[in-house]
Amino acid sequence: xxxxxxxxxxxxxxxxxxxxxxxxxxxxxxxxxxxxxxxxxxxxxxxxxxxxxxxxxxxxxxxxxxxxxxxxxxxxxxxxxxxxxxxxxxxxxxxxxxxxxxxxxxxxxxxxx
Amino acid sequence: xxxxxxxxxxxxxxxxxxxxxxxxxxxxxxxxxxxxxxxxxxxxxxxxxxxxxxxxxxxxxxxxxxxxxxxxxxxxxxxxxxxxxxxxxxxxxxxxxxxxxxxxxxxxxxxxx
Numbered sequence: 438x439x440x441x442x443x444x445x446x447x448x449x450x451x452x453x454x455x456x457x458x459x460x461x462x463x464x465x466x467x468x469x470x471x472x473x474x475x476x477x478x479x480x481x482x483x484x485x486x487x488x489x490x491x492x493x494x495x496x497x498x499x500x501x502x503x504x505x506x507x508x509x510x511x512x513x514x515x516x517x518x519x520x521x522x523x524x525x526x527x528x529x530x531x532x533x534x535x536x537x538x539x540x541x542x543x544x545x546x547x548x549x550x
Numbered sequence: 551x552x553x554x555x556x557x558x559x560x561x562x563x564x565x566x567x568x569x570x571x572x573x574x575x576x577x578x579x580x581x582x583x584x585x586x587x588x589x590x591x592x593x594x595x596x597x598x599x600x601x602x603x604x605x606x607x608x609x610x611x612x613x614x615x616x617x618x619x620x621x622x623x624x625x626x627x628x629x630x631x632x633x634x635x636x637x638x639x640x641x642x643x644x645x646x647x648x649x650x651x652x653x654x655x656x657x658x659x660x661x662x663x
């Protein structure tokens with residue numbers, strides 16, 4: 438089964454600090470995604486990537502940057518964290534086609550104080 | 551307005567009962583529909599997909615798609631306590647360059663004894 442791992446699983450940060458969330462996938466998928474999950478909003482796409490070296494803006498990219506240094510790794514970066522970015526963040530990987538399944542990691546719970 | 555709307559927000563059914571979840575999209579470009587299930591503390595996991603009009607049955611789960619009305623439903627018969635979870639409807643369009651899923655806000659299902 439496809440495997441997506443995330444680190445850290447929990448993170449407490451201070452307002453204005455820098456936060457980096459990491460994701461690793463072992464299924465050799467070209468596409469990787471970062472979502473945040475908030476009650477009442479479902480999963481919202483922040484950034485995604487079609488392959489190593491590429492990043493694309495999703496639906497809510499403001500305040501976030503992404504980095505895809507390799508096929509396996511995809512990072513989400515909060516340069517200046519704010520309390521509104523307190524949320525649960527999920528990374529996913531998936532195939533190239535519209536009918537491809539996405540495989541999700543276990544999530545990172547981020548609290549910005 | 552979200553492109554994928556789910557109803558109800560929450561649902562309680564007795565063990566052995568039938569649970570029915572609904573999803574309506576507002577984008578006629580959507581061609582592929584998924585149901586994802588998320589248990590507490592875990593990442594979402596694909597439950598089933600449906601790409602053609604009509605019914606698709608997998609064990610106790612039946613999905614129904616009506617592309618003309620952009621309506622998708624999920625029916626769970628003989629509901630079990632282990633079915634208690636957050637269910638997401640998700641949709642994507644045709645693509646060969648990296649799938650993007652749009653998620654609904656979710657339906658919380660509780661199966662009680």
